[in-house]
Amino acid sequence: MISNKINSKIPIEYVFYKRLHLPQKFGNTPGFTKKLRESVILQAQGSSVELSENVDLPTLMIAFSIVRKVSQEAILVLRSGEKILLFDHHSTAVLRPKDINTEFVSKLVIEDEHLKKSLIINIEALWRQISKKNKGNPLRSTIDRIQEMITNSEYTTLVGKNPKVLFLLTQYIIYPFSKEIRYQHDDKSQPLVI
Numbered sequence: 001m002i003s004n005k006i007n008s009k010i011p012i013e014y015v016f017y018k019r020l021h022l023p024q025k026f027g028n029t030p031g032f033t034k035k036l037r038e039s040v041i042l043q044a045q046g047s048s049v050e051l052s053e054n055v056d057l058p059t060l061m062i063a064f065s066i067v068r069k070v071s072q073e074a075i076l077v078l079r080s081g082e083k084i085l086l087f088d089h090h091s092t093a094v095l096r097p098k099d100i101n102t103e104f105v106s107k108l109v110i111e112d113e114h115l116k117k118s119l120i121i122n123i124e125a126l127w128r129q130i131s132k133k134n135k136g137n138p139l140r141s142t143i144d145r146i147q148e149m150i151t152n153s154e155y156t157t158l159v160g161k162n163p164k165v166l167f168l169l170t171q172y173i174i175y176p177f178s179k180e181i182r183y184q185h186d187d188k189s190q191p192l193v194i
Contacts, residue, residue, distance in 0.1 A: 050075050
């Protein structure tokens, strides 16, 4: 797939993805998060990266918080094999494999200067509600609904466990509008600062 307009005088870069090696389960032990962050920085810096849905959601979200800062772009490979582009920081046209779904990359801008203390988005509940009603493209519809909910905030808490692609897309969309992102697997669990 070609992104942006092609200038024939500038060679086009073909994107190759580096698969990140992450622990499958989140290790709730002292130093785990620090070691995970260091490992991701070493693996991802300057590369376009591939994340896998087979990794625990808290581990994915922490890795993604680093990847978005040090990588050109990232994709998430779903269990079904579908590959979804999470973000693209390239400043020129690129060629990427045709099987990469680029439909969900966000261009959201919020002009409201009012800052709320907190925003809580129960992604899993929203997904269930929308996917029951929308048989066409529930992922697109859920992202659209989440974009309507987003506002500038001190911190945003994302709640639920699935679908992981929706958590990562939402996480990326929220970064410019929230000073801190937190994750909870349910309404009663202790928040994890991402």
